[in-house]
Amino acid sequence: MNIVLTVPATTRDNSAFMAVEKMNCVQAIESRFPGLIEKVRAVILDSENALEGHDGGSESFLWEHTMHVTSIAYRLAQEEGLDPHIPIVAALFHDIGKFTGGRYHRDEIIEEEESAQIAERLLPEFGMKKGELRKVLSGLRALYNEKIRKNPVAAILHDADFLSKFGALGVASFFTKSTLRRRPLRASVFGYLSKELTYAACLPLNMHTAAGCKLAAKKATDSLKFFRALLTELREAHIADLRIRNIRIPHPNYRNRSLEIRYVLPPACPECGGRWDMAWGTEKDVKCTKLNIEWNCRQCAERLETSFCLPEIA
Ligand SMILES: [Zn+2]
Structure with a gap:
């Protein structure tokens, strides 16, 4: 009708x-x-x-x-x-x-x-x-x-x-964009999932309305649940072995506020099986404050890094 x-x-x-x-x-x-x-x-x-x-x-x-x-x-x-x-x-x-x-x-x-x-x-x-x-x-x-x-x-x-950007349709958009840029699953997950998961974790903080805040909590949970299942299947399929970890950092621009950072990382060095040393820092960029994280293998020269704009908070 x-x-x-x-x-x-x-x-x-x-x-x-x-x-x-x-x-x-x-x-x-x-x-x-x-x-x-x-x-x-x-x-x-x-x-x-x-x-x-x-x-x-x-x-x-x-x-x-x-x-x-x-x-x-x-x-x-x-x-x-x-x-x-x-x-x-x-x-x-x-x-x-x-x-x-x-x-x-x-x-x-x-x-x-x-x-x-x-x-x-x-x-x-x-x-x-x-x-x-x-x-x-x-x-x-x-x-x-x-x-x-x-x-x-x-x-x-x-x-x-x-x-x-979150929930089932948000996840679909994430992979649509990856496909448009010719990135296979392993590359998109290792290269971009840390940012995606961090933005999901911080989504309620970035809302300007109460209704948005409520929906953000649900969509963030839905995204996270999906990505956890995806990482399990990628591991079982021997495509990528990545685990989700989190740290809480003080917000560089707001005193007394903190951000939950979620990142994905191989559980051990893929070259030698060694453990990681992690270091992170933030820097002012043109449009945002950037988070840089690096992981150095304690046993060999293997080094991984990721970098992304920290999410805005309202
Ligand atoms: Zn190593």
């Missing part, structure tokens, strides 16, 4: 009503802005095809990510008791500017500004009123600056975007 519903623009809080109606995020957007989802899908598809320089048909990585984030934003907004319309429309646009002009914007601020400009151009065509449009735009623009702390739309977008 297709529920078509028009909620007056003055309605401040429709969340209870929409929960009663059991609307999902697609129905919620369609009821207010018919055709918007299809339009956004087409724009994202075109930009991804332009970036890759060929017609990828109707499939799009960025569209799948967009729908995932939009659905999480819907859930968070409802749990926070906020009218979900603004957060879910903002979520629909949060990455739309990623590939504008056929190139990948590595700068998040440029990316969000591109996204906001596309939203500003498109949304009035679908009948969004000025006051609502302003909220969508300020939410998008606050996503990567300090205003996020005061902007409830940006807080939901931020949490939904991070949450999309």
Whole structure:
């Protein structure tokens, strides 16, 4: 059944009503802005095809990510008791500017500004009123600056975007990215799983909303459970022998706060079976504080290392 519903623009809080109606995020957007989802899908598809320089048909990585984030934003907004319309429309646009002009914007601020400009151009065509449009735009623009702390739309977008990296679908995205970069399982697990597991462990600390924090704990546990099982099977298959270990370090940027670091490591030196000596340190990088860990074999010259940006905390 297709529920078509028009909620007056003055309605401040429709969340209870929409929960009663059991609307999902697609129905919620369609009821207010018919055709918007299809339009956004087409724009994202075109930009991804332009970036890759060929017609990828109707499939799009960025569209799948967009729908995932939009659905999480819907859930968070409802749990926070906020009218979900603004957060879910903002979520629909949060990455739309990623590939504008056929190139990948590595700068998040440029990316969000591109996204906001596309939203500003498109949304009035679908009948969004000025006051609502302003909220969508300020939410998008606050996503990567300090205003996020005061902007409830940006807080939901931020949490939904991070949450999309965990849980079953988050794990699927992790391996999709690895595949796109031609990394087999052993390489992705040894090279990138420490970061993934650390981000999962710290995910609740990085949330700006209470609903996000609750969901983060569940998704982090789901990811960890899966990766533990995966490492067991990789070991049994003689592809890689890696164990998950953890240490707690004082946060380099916040006094009295600590971070749980999880890393993967062969249980003994693969060359000689010797034990590891571990050393770690942090350093300021352009965009983040980096954690560097190295392991030196006590018996031979074998040395392993990993390095990644420490997760943000809210
Ligand atoms: Zn050794």
